[in-house]
Amino acid sequence: MTDALIAGVGMTRFESESTRSVVGLAALAAERAVADSPHAWDDIASLHVGNALAEALGTRAGIANALAAALGIEGVAADRVENTSATGASACHRGVDAVERGAGVALVVGVEKMSVAETSTVTGAIGRLVHDREYEQGLTLPSFGGLAAGAYLDRHDAPREALAAVARKNHRNAVDNEFAQFRREVTLDEALDSPVVADPLRLYDCCPMTDGAAALVVAHEDAAPSAGDDAGSSDDADRSPPDLVRVASTAGATGTHAVADRPDPLDLESVRTAGERAFDGAGLGPDDVDVACIHDAFTVLELLELEELGFYDSGTAWEATLDGETALDGALPVNPGGGLKARGHPLGATGVSQIVELVWQLRGDLPPERRVPDAETGFAINVAGFGNNSVCTVLTA
Amino acid sequence: MSDATSTDGAVDRFDESVAVDRAFRCTDCGRRWYYQRRRCPDCSGTDATTYALETGVLVAVTSVETTPPDVRSPNRLGLARFDGVQLIAQLADEVLSVGDAVEFAGAYRLRDEQERSRPRLSAVDGDSE
Known part of the structure; x- marks a missing residue:
């Protein structure tokens, strides 16, 4: 258990092309999170900005300082956190650490604006995260996804529908999520007939490129809200003020950098290790989890991660998915906000948006058609590269 | 390709000129690996030789x-x-x-x-x- 509470959350809509700047997106999410919390701007001691690509795409360096100024909170300690596609969860981890150390309030903001550059520039920047030897061979993240998906289907004698079912579920969950990039259902046939990206993965097996931001106010349990004029949303009659969600644990782990260095192509050791550390830290196990946000950058990853984390035995997550067990009304709702696939994947914001989604679920803020009933424990995993680094967060109501 | 990488023998195991059809073997514990690293993942030893990958x-x-x-x-x-x-x-x-x-x-x-x-x-x- 940590001493950190998630005292407020907010995000922007995730979309293919935002009219806002990268700092503008971050500021909007931050303002929503602070307004959602009982805290005032003056309470904030530190700012942790998760951003993966702004420098690489040439739009902004020193983003944490730019955001502190935009928000008018100069004086806070500020830093930027980068961990490729797990940047958001790492920024949250940093914020929790700061709060545990300093007993104050931290503002965590994840943001990415991927539409500023040509698609090939963005994929090129992302492509450099692979091992140099793998880069030489022309490998991209979808290449690893294709190899793993082929091996998964072969080994477990699973049909391609097993992958498409993940996309169908996550798209369905996004329909009622006003913050999601793709609010439309896809059928199994649409997914199965979409263009091949890396055989057997098709377009609908892969997450999109996205603009968006998400933010958290992380507060020490002893940090009393100040009485400032801008302090929090007591206008929300449905929530009693202390209805705050606790960060039970947050934990990360690295795996091999080169994907082929793993003894088995379906191993995601970083996922397993980070999950074990997070569950140990929380004093909980997979059976305690009521709702999960799983890093579905590719459909096959949702299946592999559910198995590595102990939610399902090896080779069984695909059948559970086809049977509806991971649907919103299933035994273990997975990615109720649409996941990376349909909510979208703005690299630096994704991990933070997973926490935002879990907080909404645990507080019961969402309308019935989007809510996991009576959820008390939430689990999120955000993964960098193809398992290079995983960061898990466990939240309890 | 440098001479050091074309035959078995001690090499700088982070040398990017090592041919793609060669792998590394830890001199201390025998652990083998392909992707360059500066020390053995099992014993942390820093001495390694290369060997040819055949089939x-x-x-x-x-x-x-x-x-x-x-x-x-x-x-x-x-x-x-x-x-x-x-x-x-x-x-x-x-x-x-x-x-x-x-x-x-x-x-x-x-x-x-x-x-x-x-x-x-x-x-x-x-x-x-």
């Missing part, structure tokens, strides 16, 4: 349609298990599938931006049909 078996294959601008499309790739190590490399032959025996052969530009040519994984004679 491997394909464990997974994919054909990537959406490739970077300087990479062929489709880019056929195989994850192959060799003596003691695994690696992912481009496939030379379209007919290769899981379970086929492969070896490094030929000289290809793997990416247009690269100056050097490298071997690709190719069917071991008689095993590709």
